[in-house]
Amino acid sequence: xxxxxxxxxxxxxxxxxxxxxxxxxxxxYVEGQKGEAQLCFREGKLIYAxxxxxxxxxxxxxxxxxxxxxxxxxxxxxxxxxxSDRDVALMLIQAKHIQQQDVSDSVRQxxxxxxxxxxxxxxxxFHFEPSELPVQGKLTTPVALENVIMEGSRxxxxxxxxxxxxxxxxxxxxxxxxxxxxxxxxxxSVEEWRVISFxxxxxxxxxxxxxxxxxxxxxxxxxxxxxxxxxxxIVRPPRPAATPPGSAGEKGQAAQADASAVRRPAVKxxxxxxxxxxIREL
Amino acid sequence: xxxxxxxxxGPFSSGKTEFIQSISEIDVVSTERKISRSAERIKSATTVxxxxxxxxxxxxxxxxxxxxxxxxxxxxxxxxxxxxxLGFIVxxxxxxxxxxxxxxxxxxxxxxxxxxxxxxxxxxxDMEDAWPAEDLKIVLQVEEGVKVVPCVAVKKDSVKxxxxxxxxxILELMDEEE
Ligand SMILES: Nc1nc2c(ncn2[C@@H]2O[C@H](COP(=O)(O)OP(=O)(O)O)[C@@H](O)[C@H]2O)c(=O)[nH]1
Ligand SMILES: [Mg+2]
Numbered sequence: 001x002x003x004x005x006x007x008x009x010x011x012x013x014x015x016x017x018x019x020x021x022x023x024x025x026x027x028x029y030v031e032g033q034k035g036e037a038q039l040c041f042r043e044g045k046l047i048y049a050x051x052x053x054x055x056x057x058x059x060x061x062x063x064x065x066x067x068x069x070x071x072x073x074x075x076x077x078x079x080x081x082x083x084s085d086r087d088v089a090l091m092l093i094q095a096k097h098i099q100q101q102d103v104s105d106s107v108r109q110x111x112x113x114x115x116x117x118x119x120x121x122x123x124x125x126f127h128f129e130p131s132e133l134p135v136q137g138k139l140t141t142p143v144a145l146e147n148v149i150m151e152g153s154r155x156x157x158x159x160x161x162x163x164x165x166x167x168x169x170x171x172x173x174x175x176x177x178x179x180x181x182x183x184x185x186x187x188x189s190v191e192e193w194r195v196i197s198f199x200x201x202x203x204x205x206x207x208x209x210x211x212x213x214x215x216x217x218x219x220x221x222x223x224x225x226x227x228x229x230x231x232x233x234i235v236r237p238p239r240p241a242a243t244p245p246g247s248a249g250e251k252g253q254a255a256q257a258d259a260s261a262v263r264r265p266a267v268k269x270x271x272x273x274x275x276x277x278x279i280r281e282l
Numbered sequence: 283x284x285x286x287x288x289x290x291x292g293p294f295s296s297g298k299t300e301f302i303q304s305i306s307e308i309d310v311v312s313t314e315r316k317i318s319r320s321a322e323r324i325k326s327a328t329t330v331x332x333x334x335x336x337x338x339x340x341x342x343x344x345x346x347x348x349x350x351x352x353x354x355x356x357x358x359x360x361x362x363x364x365x366x367x368l369g370f371i372v373x374x375x376x377x378x379x380x381x382x383x384x385x386x387x388x389x390x391x392x393x394x395x396x397x398x399x400x401x402x403x404x405x406x407x408d409m410e411d412a413w414p415a416e417d418l419k420i421v422l423q424v425e426e427g428v429k430v431v432p433c434v435a436v437k438k439d440s441v442k443x444x445x446x447x448x449x450x451x452i453l454e455l456m457d458e459e460e
Contacts, residue, residue: 069361174283175308175336175346190359196334197348197363201283235283267286267368269456271343275286276449278339279442282305 003128007032012119013149015126020044020145026130032121039115040133040140046148047133047140049111056110058085058092058103058139064213065106066190067098084137108141112148113215119152120159120217155217162220166227169206169216173199173223173232195222201235284343288448289363290333291350291388292373293381297405297435298349299333301373304441306335306347350388357391364395369448373435374422376404376412386422399451403433403444 003018007030015028023044030037040048050056056064059080063073076097080088089103188196191214198208209219226232290298333349348363364370370392374385385402392400402424404415413421419430431447434440 174285175334175344193351193359194362197359197365200285267452269453271284271286272449272452272456274339274343275345276446276453279305279337279445279449282337282438282442 003126005126007122007124007126010126011122013153015128016145016149016152019128020149024128024130025133026128027132027134028126028128030118030121030124030126032118032124034117034121037114037118038134039118040135041145042133042140042142045142045144046111046115047142048135048138049114051114051117055138058088058107061106061110062092062098062102065102065109067102067106072097085139086137089139103139104141107139108143111141112143112151113218115148116152116155117215117217119156158221159217162217162224166205166220166224169209169219170204172201172204172235173208173226174201174235175199176230176233191218192222192226195219195226196231199232285346286343287346287348287367288445289348289350289367289370289392290373291360291370291392292403292405293375293384293388295378296373296375296381296385297433298373301371301403301405301433301435301441301444302333302335302347302349304435304438305337305445307338308336360391361395364392367396367398369399369401369452371444371448372400372402373405373433374402374418375406376415376418377406377409379413379421382418382421389422389424399448399455401428401444401448401451402430403435404430405433405435407432407440408434408436 003015012030018024019028019041021044025042026040028039028041030039035052037049037051039046057077059068059073059076062068063070068076076088076092080091083091089100092098093100093103191212194212195208195214198211203211205219205223208214209216212219214222223232227234290301292298333347335347337345337347339345348367350360350363372385372389372392375381389400389402402418402422404413404418406412407415415430415432418424422430424430429447429451431444432440433444
């Protein structure tokens with residue numbers, strides 16, 4: 001009998017517990033309302049995961065983790081077309097572009113983020129295919145499920161809270177008019193900083209997330225902490241047509257051609273005069 | 283509500299935080315300063331030092347000043363920061379020739395991101411051993427038509443002047459393009 005069922009009856013936490021205790025090897029297919037995940041296990045450890053049939057290439061993961069610039073990632077991807085992630089990793093490490101640790105950290109983080117998303121699914125179906133492991137040429141990294149389960153449950157609770165606190169991602173943010181006093185003592189993470197640099201009343205939170213390649217969980221968490229710190233305020237609702245600079249097709253190369261047009265804001269002369277007048281009188 | 287952005291860049295200790303602090307109406311959010319509780323004093327590996335300040339122009343318009351992160355390993359964020367900027371200012375510590383090469387590298391990098399106007403501010407002109415702005419223009423091989431202006435970042439009037447010079451350059455470019 002294959003393991004098969006509905007998430008309503010047998011949840012992700014229970015499934016992972018079972019796989020862990022029975023030290024199973026194989027692939028778990030989960031079909032939820034928000035997507036389809038494939039999680040691969042070897043002897044009860046999570047080794048690989050992907051979502052909706054999309055397997056992000058290594059350069060992309062490294063870019064997301066801040067280890068490569070978008071330019072570097074593009075160049076590398078163009079160079080290694082057809083090569084397996086494992087070969088690409090070897091190449092990059094040998095060329096001293098990155099360190100082995102960076103690779104395994106990025107891969108692990110990507111995998112975990114994906115699995116934690118699946119934790120939020122409470123409706124859908126699953127089936128487990130024993131000894132099916134579609135991981136040839138992939139970079140796998142074994143992670144003990146005990147930790148995944150603990151962290152996943154913790155995030156689930158946090159997620160529920162965040163969902164309550166910040167239900168709507170189609171609102172925009174601006175810097176606080178009167179930031180609370182100890183602002184200068186704030187330390188920002190790379191991710192927070194990325195979000196900060198896009199804060200503008202014409203960018204919705206969702207757009208900022210898309211532009212930075214962040215999941216809903218990540219962006220909610222960051223925005224929530226920025227709100228808590230009194231650094232930003234919510235503005236609603238933004239102009240419908242507004243998009244963050246370059247967001248339209250940033251991931252494709254087509255956007256590159258007119259990147260400079262996008263990056264250079266269309267500003268009227270009268271606006272510059274306003275700035276000049278105001279700064280003169282400061 | 284519209285927001286505009288000017289980026290203030292330059293080598294470590296060139297005066298970016300000071301510059302933004304001098305003119306911003308809010309306390310500059312400088313992430314270089316550490317949280318005082320001892321457990322949090324250890325700077326996490328991913329903490330970025332950057333500043334931003336704000337100048338309200340009128341009820342519909344705000345100008346933000348962004349200082350670039352100090353640490354080299356966060357260079358990759360410069361590009362993100364340069365998105366949509368109106369122009370940029372390269373601050374140079376005029377008393378420290380050993381940083382001039384780095385200033386030039388930063389200038390080139392920002393120029394490659396975006397074709398916006400920029401100026402170089404020869405900072406710390408109040409100090410005795412400051413190199414004059416005219417000399418910096420030569421040393422840094424600043425291109426024809428780009429201003430190198432003297433600056434004392436701790437003085438508000440001087441910072442105002444630098445910002446104004448950048449805005450004049452922006453106007454000039456608009457004239458040329460018409
Ligand atoms: N005398 C003098 N000191 C300055 C000036 N601008 C900055 N400083 C000092 O130079 C040091 C570095 O400045 P800071 O703004 O922190 O540099 P950053 O690393 O570019 O942010 C600080 O001690 C400042 O007080 C200036 O115009 N004159
Ligand atoms: Mg500083």
